[in-house]
Amino acid sequence: MLVGKTNMHELGTGTSGINPHYGAARNPYDTNRIAGGSSSxxxxVVSSGLCPVSLGVDGGGSVRIPAALCGVVGLKPTFNRIPHSGVLPLYWTVGMVGILAATVEDALISYAAISGEIPTYHHSSIPTKINLPLLPSTKSISNIKLAKYGKWFDDCSNDVRICCSHALNKLQDHYGLQIVDVTLPELEVMRLAHYLTIASESYTSLDSFLQEKNFAEFGWDARVALNIYGAFSSMEYIKAQKIRNRQLQFHKKIFAEADIIVSPTTGVTAYPIQDDALKTGELDYINGAALVRYSISGNFLGLPAVTVAVGYDKLGLPIGLQFIGKPWAEVTLIHLAFAMQEMCMSEYRKPQIFYNLLRKD
Structure with a gap:
């Protein structure tokens, strides 16, 4: 039962959550800063205590990015793990319904409720049984191997790098986890191929809708984005899929050495909302690229991923650590996220804007 709808970035075309029609979705830790997007x-609402769980759609980090910036849990399951019955027409090969939750336990409950076996002809590639972990047991994570690409891991702000490295070291020391040094090649190529894919699919899906609308009705940022989306050719789209297959092979080799890839969730924390962006929308490709830096493989390759809060920057803004798994590895991801949450929970801070709905007065 859905109890409400929340604001988001217009047509999911950005990562800030600034919507010129309905206002900016603001970060409860600092209302002058973005909540992230596009499921802003x-x-x-989860971060501010208004509800324990909400849903979003993750086509390029749109669940995990705002979850990390607002200090909550964000879970993007394996592609097609959650049946959506055609409710995701925008980007059908990279988009997935995802869960934003106050705790890993809440994310698990929601995942158990909405995931399922997919009634398609791909039965052979889909597990017949959904395994759900038993929490708070975390003994099973001690033999997990984590893959870390150091150059990529450190390609973020100093606050994010220091915080995520500290959290990972704590987890490793406590559980004796093995860190495997790996290389993820052609990450920029994959980012561009993913952008071309999600842009082409979005524009194709919106074609009939756009023909009925006056382009001037959209925010300036959406207009620019849609013009770019419609500029790609079918040949370019096919070449992007060749890059997708190449990246699948790269990741397959990494998952032969390790169970989970670990990284920061975003390259920066929530940045300020500019006054002029409130009327026009915003296209900030520098901060935008930093926000999506670690999200792409989850969408482009259909891999499950989870982000959990591990600390704060010097301004008190949340920082998330991300675990990316091989297909159908949600159980392992949830165990890891829960263990990480347990180690960091004593240092969690309430946001500036928080509503305790359980308080009786």
């Missing part, structure tokens, strides 16, 4: 309001 979904993260904000």
């Amino acid at each position: 309001g979904s993260a904000s």
Whole structure:
């Protein structure tokens, strides 16, 4: 039962959550800063205590990015793990319904409720049984191997790098986890191929809708994005899929050495909302690229991923650590996220805007 709808970035075309029609979804830790996007309001309402769980759609980090910026849990399951019955027409090969939750336990409950066996002709590639972990048991994570690409891991702000490295070291020391040094090649190529894919699929899906609308009705940022989306050719789209297959092979080799890839969730924390962006929307490709830096493989390759809060920057803004798994590895991801949450929970801080709905007065 859905109890409400939240604000988001217009048509899911950005990562800030600034919507010129309905206002900006604001970060409860600092209302002058973005909530992230595009499932912006979904993260904000959970972070501020208005509800324990919300849903979003993750086509390029749109669940995990706002979850990390707002200090909540964001879970993007394996592609097609959650039946959506055609409700995701925008980007059908990279988009997935995802869960934003106050705790890993809440994310698990929601995942158990909405995941399922997919009634398609791909039965052979889909597990017949959904395994759900038993929490708070975390003994099973001690033999997990974590893959870390150091150059990529450190390609973020100093606050994010230091915080995520500290959290990972704590987890490793406590559980004796093995860190495997790996290389993830052609990451920029994959980012561009993913952008071309999600852009082409979005524009194709919106074609009939756009023909009925006056382009001037959209925010300036959406207009620019849609013009770019419609500029790609079918040949370019096919070449992007060749890159997808190449990246699948790269990741297959990494998952032969390790169970989970670990990284920061975003390269920066929530940045300020500019006054002029409130009227026009915003295209900030520098911060935008930093926000999506670690999200792409989860969408482009259909891999499950989870982000959990591990600390704060010097301004008190949340920082998330991300675990990326091989297909159908949600159980392992949830165990890891729960263990990480347990180690960090004593240092969690309430946001500036928080509503305790359980308080009786």
